[in-house]
Amino acid sequence: MSDDERVQVDVIVVGGGPAGLSAAYVLAREGLDVIVIERGETAGSKNVSGLLYGTVLNEMMPGFYERAPIERSIAKRSIGFLGDGVQASICFGTDEWSDPPYNNTFMVYRSQFDKWFAGEVEEADAALLEGMVVDGLIYEGEDEQRKAVGVNIRDDEDFYADVIILADGANALVTSEVFEQLNMRRGKEPQSYALGVKEIIGLPREKIEDRFGLENNEGMAMDLIGSPFEGLVGAGFIYTAKESLAIGFAAKVESIAKCGRTPNEIIDGFKQHPQVRRLIQGGELLEYSAHLIPEGGYRAVPELIGNGVMVVGDAAGLVNMSLYHEGSNLAMASGKLAGEVAAEAKQKGDFSKRTLAAYPEKLEGTFVMQDLKKYQGVPEILDHIPGVFAEYPARACRLLVDYFRVSERSKAVIQKEALKNFLRGLPKIQFGRDLLRARKLM
Amino acid sequence: MVLELTLEDKLYRTRFESDPDHSHIEVDDEVCRLCETRICLSICPAKVYTPNPNDESLIAVSHENCLECGTCRIACPNEGITWRFPDGAMGVKYRFG
Numbered sequence: 001m002s003d004d005e006r007v008q009v010d011v012i013v014v015g016g017g018p019a020g021l022s023a024a025y026v027l028a029r030e031g032l033d034v035i036v037i038e039r040g041e042t043a044g045s046k047n048v049s050g051l052l053y054g055t056v057l058n059e060m061m062p063g064f065y066e067r068a069p070i071e072r073s074i075a076k077r078s079i080g081f082l083g084d085g086v087q088a089s090i091c092f093g094t095d096e097w098s099d100p101p102y103n104n105t106f107m108v109y110r111s112q113f114d115k116w117f118a119g120e121v122e123e124a125d126a127a128l129l130e131g132m133v134v135d136g137l138i139y140e141g142e143d144e145q146r147k148a149v150g151v152n153i154r155d156d157e158d159f160y161a162d163v164i165i166l167a168d169g170a171n172a173l174v175t176s177e178v179f180e181q182l183n184m185r186r187g188k189e190p191q192s193y194a195l196g197v198k199e200i201i202g203l204p205r206e207k208i209e210d211r212f213g214l215e216n217n218e219g220m221a222m223d224l225i226g227s228p229f230e231g232l233v234g235a236g237f238i239y240t241a242k243e244s245l246a247i248g249f250a251a252k253v254e255s256i257a258k259c260g261r262t263p264n265e266i267i268d269g270f271k272q273h274p275q276v277r278r279l280i281q282g283g284e285l286l287e288y289s290a291h292l293i294p295e296g297g298y299r300a301v302p303e304l305i306g307n308g309v310m311v312v313g314d315a316a317g318l319v320n321m322s323l324y325h326e327g328s329n330l331a332m333a334s335g336k337l338a339g340e341v342a343a344e345a346k347q348k349g350d351f352s353k354r355t356l357a358a359y360p361e362k363l364e365g366t367f368v369m370q371d372l373k374k375y376q377g378v379p380e381i382l383d384h385i386p387g388v389f390a391e392y393p394a395r396a397c398r399l400l401v402d403y404f405r406v407s408e409r410s411k412a413v414i415q416k417e418a419l420k421n422f423l424r425g426l427p428k429i430q431f432g433r434d435l436l437r438a439r440k441l442m
Numbered sequence: 443m444v445l446e447l448t449l450e451d452k453l454y455r456t457r458f459e460s461d462p463d464h465s466h467i468e469v470d471d472e473v474c475r476l477c478e479t480r481i482c483l484s485i486c487p488a489k490v491y492t493p494n495p496n497d498e499s500l501i502a503v504s505h506e507n508c509l510e511c512g513t514c515r516i517a518c519p520n521e522g523i524t525w526r527f528p529d530g531a532m533g534v535k536y537r538f539g
Contacts, residue, residue, distance in 0.1 A: 041459075041531035046510060048539045111539035131531030154529065171512035173527060195513045197487050199452070200538045201444055244538070253517055256485060263487035264449045271445055283444045287538045288452035290487040290511040 009033040009127075011342050012151055012161040014134045014174050016043035017110075018057075019313025019331035020167030021117045025060060026339030028126035032346055035159060036118070036126055037151065039133045044114025047169075048198060048291035050237060050246075051221055052113065053329035054104045056336055061120065065102065069112045071241035072219025073102035076212070079323075080275075082226030083394030086401050087275040089222075098218055107219045107239045107246070109200075132156060134174050137164060137309070139181055146182060148308035162351045163342045164309050167335060170292040172315040182307055187300035191317050192379060194234060194293045195256060197263045198248030199271075201283035205243050211279055212240055223323075226393035228270040231259035233382050235389055236270045238279060244286060245279070247271065250293055250325075252382070263290065295321045298376035304363070305356040310338040318368055322375040322441055330368045337362055377440055385434045388441075392434070395422055449489055453507050457535045460506035466528040467505045467514075473522030474501045485517045510534050 011027050013020040016038030027034040040046040051074065057064050065073065075097040080089035097103040122128050138150035138158060150160035166175045170193070179186065212220045224236040234251020249270055256263060270276060294300070294317040301318065304311050312318070313331030320326040341359040345351045363369050382388065402418035467490070469482075480501075482491035488507045491514065494500035510533055515525045527533075 039527050039530055041535055044539060045535045046533075046539075048536065109538040111536045114539075133527045133530045171510070171515075173525075193513075193516055195485075195487065195511060246538075253485070253513055257479075257481050257517055262484050262489070264452070264489070268445075277445060280444055285444050285447055285452060285455050287536065288456050288509075289534075289536055289539060290509040290513070292512050292516070 006150075006160050007157065008160040009035050010161060010346055011035075011163045011165060012037065012159055013165045013167055014151065015167035015169055015313075015315070016040070016118050016128065016130070017047055017114060017167060017169055017313060017331065018117065018328045019315070019335035020165065021114070021121050022056070022060065022332040022335030023165045023167065023312060023339035023342070024126040025121045025124055026336050027343055028121060028124040030339075030343040030346075032343055034126045035161070036121065036128045037132050037134055037153070037159075038118070038128065038130045041131050042111075042115050043118035043128070043130065044111040047110040047114055048196065048289045049108075049110045049328060050196075050325060051239065052106045052108045053326050054101070054106055056329055056332040058101060058104065060332075060336060063100075065100070065106065069108065069116050071107045071109060072214075072217050073097070074105040074107060074221045075102070075214065075218035076220040078220065078222045080222055080224040080226075081393035081397045082224055082228060082273050082275060083397035084227050085274065086394070086397040087226075088397045088400050098216075105221070107221070107241050109241065134168070136174065136177055137181065141307075146307060148178065148182065148306070162308070163345065163356070165335070165338055165342065166309055166311045166315050167313050167331075168315050170294050170314040175311055175315040178306065178309055179302065182309065184306045185303040187296060187302045187317065189296055189299040191294050191296045191300040193253050194250045194295045194321070195253050195263060195290060196248060196250035196293055197267050197290045198246055198288075199267065199285055200241075200244050200246055200287040200289075201280050202244045202286045203280070203283040207282070208240050208243070208245065214240065217242070224270075224276070225389045226397070227390055228266070228273050228276075230390040231386075232256060232266070232389055233386070236276075238276070245283065247276070247280060252295065253292075293321070293327065294319050295379060297321055297379055298369070298372040299379075301372065304360040305353055307353050308351065310342065310356055310359050312338045318372065320371045320375060322378055324371075326371070330371075333366055333368045334363060337366070381437050381440055385437055387434060388438055395426070398422065453488060456509070457537055458506060459532055459535060461529060461532045462506070464529070465503060465505040466526045466533070467503050467508065468524040469501050469503055470522040470524070471500055473520045475499050477520060477522065479519055481517050481519065482514050482523065486514055487511065490514070508533065
């Protein structure tokens with residue numbers, strides 16, 4: 001095909017998730033010619049996620065939560081410990097979280113939310129091509145000059161662009177091939193992944209609000225660790241939606257492989273814990289889903305630019321896997337910044353790697369890289385304190401339950417026994433060391 | 443009852459539009475035959491991988507149940523799984539996600 005026949009635009013975005021859509025939104029608003037290519041039937045139809053933190057989206061679209069399909073804004077959070085037949089939790093919140101901007105924390109269903117976001121991006125004049133698969137990129141030049149110039153669409157014509165933004169998510173088949181082709185630097189450590197498995201359980205609105213102590217559109221986000229996750233580097237969650245609950249867990253793939261249970265058995269065990277069962281019983285299963293989460297953190301973040309390409313979101317491993325488990329907000333921050341840098345490059349008429357380097361440089365100054373840096377030790381810490389997800393939480397529950405055991409023995413005896421039970425079989429030096437390590441997870 | 447569902451029940455409630463003629467997953471029989479871990483049998487959340495009934499040393503693939511998480515690709519120690527994206531708009535279609 002001759003050069004004047006080929007479809008050439010300013011920017012092609014591979015993947016219509018939060019990272020890619022943010023990039024496309026910024027670019028379209030700057031007046032650039034941008035195409036988003038999404039393999040799902042609609043944006044979001046391949047996506048699964050937990051909570052949505054909306055600070056970056058709120059900068060791009062102030063008050064987005066008035067228009068977006070939000071299930072509930074999160075007014076209460078809790079951290080729960082589960083043992084065999086025992087439980088303990090702390091639950092916290094403030095009235096402020098019930099008012100805009102709702103602490104920027106929302107429960108959304110990504111299939112619906114991403115579809116809405118994609119609609120806004122189209123409204124801003126980006127072209128959204130859904131149901132199309134990018135099989136790889138098209139390159140020109142050799143060695144140092146080798147450059148991505150377009151994308152190969154399965155069973156369809158190719159598209160060409162000055163810059164290609166890679167936002168193909170956690171299961172980044174396209175990005176990973178580009179790394180080989182353009183000889184881009186991988187992270188200091190290989191990427192590691194957690195598998196998230198989730199069920200959506202339908203329940204009447206009134207039941208949800210009664211069970212979780214909520215009013216109006218308030219929502220609750222529960223994180224749970226303990227005995228259902230024995231042997232895993234992982235934890236469970238329950239989030240409330242309008243007329244359904246999302247319940248599931250995420251755990252490091254290697255730990256699932258070793259634990260002797262299948263992912264389906266793990267989620268079933270979690271659902272059957274007596275404290276969890278009470279929250280979901282009587283409900284009806286609406287969907288079962290699974291997705292990967294890149295968890296290697298800062299040390300696994302690769303080079304974010306190559307000749308003609310920028311990598312954003314999960315494809316770049318931008319996930320904060322600490323207690324905050326924040327992913328989509330980092331995705332949107334990186335997408336927005338990559339979009340801004342691509343727009344500047346267009347203005348200068350210079351798309352060289354040197355110009356694109358402004359993206360990783362600026363990203364270093366944002367919460368994205370600052371948070372990843374702060375928590376860079378987390379993956380290693382979690383690997384080294386296997387007790388943190390199951391044994392310690394179960395012991396903590398037991399300690400509380402034993403402490404408040406009512407009998408006619410003196411309180412001094414009861415307390416002494418509770419502590420003795422807590423410490424039984426616990427290697428003390430290791431416990432001390434683990435406590436010090438665990439501090440870094442906060 | 444939500445607490446007593448089999449995996450088959452769960453997958454039945456998830457929306458798929460599967461391509462009956464083309465599998466997006468291929469396994470390398472030579473790798474499977476020599477595999478000691480057979481981790482694909484247990485790591486897949488949708489049980490896409492089962493022992494081949496005709497030859498227990500091989501793996502059968504039910505690609506139509508694939509949730510497209512990609513875990514098998516990462517977990518297979520010998521790169522015996524070739525995993526491509528299904529054709530556009532095919533495969534799993536989450537209604538909630």
